[in-house]
Amino acid sequence: MLRKKDNISVILVEDHxxxxxxxxxxxxxIPGVEVAAAFNNGQDALEYLQQHTADIIFLDISLPGQLSGIDLCQAIHRMRRKxxxxALSNHTEKHIINDMLNSGANGYLLKNASLQDLENAITQVLQGQFVMSDEVREIIFSPSGAPQKLPRLTAREKEVLHLIGEGLxxxxxxxxxFISIQTVESHRYNLLQKFEAPNAVTLIKKAIGMGLMKADEDK
Structure with missing residues (x-):
């Protein structure tokens, strides 16, 4: 459920x-959600965020001007870590999706997302989870590329890896x-380091590409 204490502030960056x-x-x-502002280009959105905060930004990738959605995502990630x-886009190219996720995005939805999809996405990202459309999930979790050297994992790291894949x-x-939150965070950090991944989505994608997990384990 969405939090009730304060409205969740949402910003839209979309040129249509x-x-x-x-x-x-x-x-x-959606109860408890308020659209605080909307911008049709990345530069205006960035100037706004220099003076204001927001809980969630829904961001298109193809934007007019010098800043693409990927550029803007990187800037937001540096400026407003919380x-x-x-991403809310029609782009389904694997490299674009990966670039967006590697830039710090917390999720990737296609523009045909339903009301329920959007509400679930808001709830999940505020809980620290990553979200993506089923079609996007299939694209980025499809094994591709040359085989990579498998990192050496402890038994506990393997357990944590699979639980991350399950979305816990x-x-x-x-x-x-039956371990502390601090211990989980330590294992998560070690996994990100070993896989050279900037976030959990990339971590799981790499693990699947290496044959360490199945794509359906991240549902």
Whole structure:
């Protein structure tokens, strides 16, 4: 469920006005969510964020001007570490999706996402999880490229890796493994280092590409 104490502030960065109007209508139907601002280019959004904060930014990738959605995501990640960024795009090219996720995005949805998809995405990213459309999941988790050297993992690291793939939160993993949150975070950090991954999505993608996990384990 969405939090009730304060409204969740959402910013839209999208250059198609009709789509923005549609999103505004959709978000009005989600209790506790407020669209604080909307921008049709990355530069205006960045200037706004220098003075204001937001909980979640829904961001298109193809934007007019010098800043692409990927560039803007990187800038937001540096400037507002607590702000969650969800790509909302029609791009299904694997390299573009990977570039967006590697830039610090907390999720990637296609523009055909339903009201329920958007509401679930908001809830999940605020809980520290990554979200993506089923089609996007299939694209990025499809094994490809040359074989990579497998990192050496401890038994506990393997357990944590599979639990991350199942979408469990740090607290849920701690409860399931009967260890502290700090220990889970330590294992998570070690996994990111060993796989040279900037975030959990890339970590799981690499693990699947190496044959260490199955794609359906990240559901």
């Amino acid at each position: 006005g009709i789509f923005v109007e549609g999103l505004n209508t959709v978000f009005q139907k 702000t969650k960024v969800i 939160t740090t607290q849920q993993m701690a409860n399931k493994l």
